[in-house]
Amino acid sequence: MSRSMLPHRTSQRSSLASISFRTSLAVFVSMAVLLVAVSGSSARLQTETLVFTNANVIDGLSAQPLSGATIIVSDGKIQRIGTGTLQAPAGAKVIDLKGKYVIPGLIDAHVHINDFEAARRALISGVTTARSMGVSHFVDVGMRKLAAAGKIDSPEILSAGYHVRPRPADALFIDMPELAGLMRSGVRGPDAMREMGRAMLSRGVNWIKTNATARAGLPNTDPREPYYSEAELAALVEEGAKSSIPVAAHAHGDEGGRAAVMAGVRSIEHGTYLSKETLSIMVEKGTYLVPTIAVVSDLTRPGGDYDNPVLEVRGRHMLPRIRETAALAHKLGVKIVAATDTGYGPNSTLRMSQELEELVHVGLSPLQAIQSATVVAAELVGVADHTGKIAAGFDADLIVVERNPLENIGAIHDLLMVVNNGKIVLNRASW
Numbered sequence: 001m002s003r004s005m006l007p008h009r010t011s012q013r014s015s016l017a018s019i020s021f022r023t024s025l026a027v028f029v030s031m032a033v034l035l036v037a038v039s040g041s042s043a044r045l046q047t048e049t050l051v052f053t054n055a056n057v058i059d060g061l062s063a064q065p066l067s068g069a070t071i072i073v074s075d076g077k078i079q080r081i082g083t084g085t086l087q088a089p090a091g092a093k094v095i096d097l098k099g100k101y102v103i104p105g106l107i108d109a110h111v112h113i114n115d116f117e118a119a120r121r122a123l124i125s126g127v128t129t130a131r132s133m134g135v136s137h138f139v140d141v142g143m144r145k146l147a148a149a150g151k152i153d154s155p156e157i158l159s160a161g162y163h164v165r166p167r168p169a170d171a172l173f174i175d176m177p178e179l180a181g182l183m184r185s186g187v188r189g190p191d192a193m194r195e196m197g198r199a200m201l202s203r204g205v206n207w208i209k210t211n212a213t214a215r216a217g218l219p220n221t222d223p224r225e226p227y228y229s230e231a232e233l234a235a236l237v238e239e240g241a242k243s244s245i246p247v248a249a250h251a252h253g254d255e256g257g258r259a260a261v262m263a264g265v266r267s268i269e270h271g272t273y274l275s276k277e278t279l280s281i282m283v284e285k286g287t288y289l290v291p292t293i294a295v296v297s298d299l300t301r302p303g304g305d306y307d308n309p310v311l312e313v314r315g316r317h318m319l320p321r322i323r324e325t326a327a328l329a330h331k332l333g334v335k336i337v338a339a340t341d342t343g344y345g346p347n348s349t350l351r352m353s354q355e356l357e358e359l360v361h362v363g364l365s366p367l368q369a370i371q372s373a374t375v376v377a378a379e380l381v382g383v384a385d386h387t388g389k390i391a392a393g394f395d396a397d398l399i400v401v402e403r404n405p406l407e408n409i410g411a412i413h414d415l416l417m418v419v420n421n422g423k424i425v426l427n428r429a430s431w
């Protein structure tokens, strides 16, 4: 995750052995002074300096791990990474990883997190950044701010507010009675799309989420049913673009999905029944696909986020189809991003590791699967300037696993450590 301002720097500066480290530190300090001066902010997070040694680092880009690596972390950032003799700053906590594997913190590009406990569950499952794709009461906007200020242990949240759909949640009208004009007519037609889009923007969202088709997760809806025309969706995209805010479209059926792609949405969520033709247009336009395969397998089982006999039957025919579509999308060159589509509630059994395993099964290499949850996801959600890979100057968002996930992606099921913005939030590695 990222903080909105650069933090307080502690006093290890004079005791650093490395000249180049000191130089980059000086640059960093002057940047910090500048940014704090500009923002006028006094919020500060205290994190100790951590030095991870003997790490096998999968940085998100290289095909092979960097063996015997040292990572120096302070003030929430990766300060240095390398295999040479990196001297530990005095007073730093040194953690010998004994050859275990470090990968970037995961980005879950589709969540419905509702409270602090859910945020913490996501975090300790390795998710250090999460894109909220619809939640009531602007919970995601508030949590984004609390997380950015370091007040809660949470992934960095990208917020979207309410789903833009023909029949919004009742809570929308309770929160925003000024939208009451849309209660009877529903959110239909380009003008209503713009009105609701502007309402979301007025609350400070990072994304606009719309439903281009009906949902799969309700027994009485048909996920193939299109909800909006291209003209309606284009009006929403245009309204968002005025504030540089992208649109993500939930779509299962091809007709609604195609309309969303043509309208210029940045990502299609699910995409179960997308045709080859629509997928080809996505390649041309650079539209991302967030297939959320694992959540469809959750439909097929009792318990979990979905627990309904109608959905179990539906899930059994949707699951092979969404896997087939994701495989074809990958083959055609659509950019694939991993996500759970879970609320990380107390009964949720879905985690990012399951989606990564699904993505490997549909043809991504383990490295590509990791990238779908790190560097590629960072580009999609808009955080590529500060997280999604392990590199100097980036947020210290790291997870540690015992075995090499490039050999077996299943290694990510079993996390030993999670570091969020330089703070250890899970440590099962008390060797």
Ligand SMILES: [Zn+2]
Residues within 6 Å of the ligand: 110, 111, 112, 133, 341
């Ligand atoms: Zn969702």
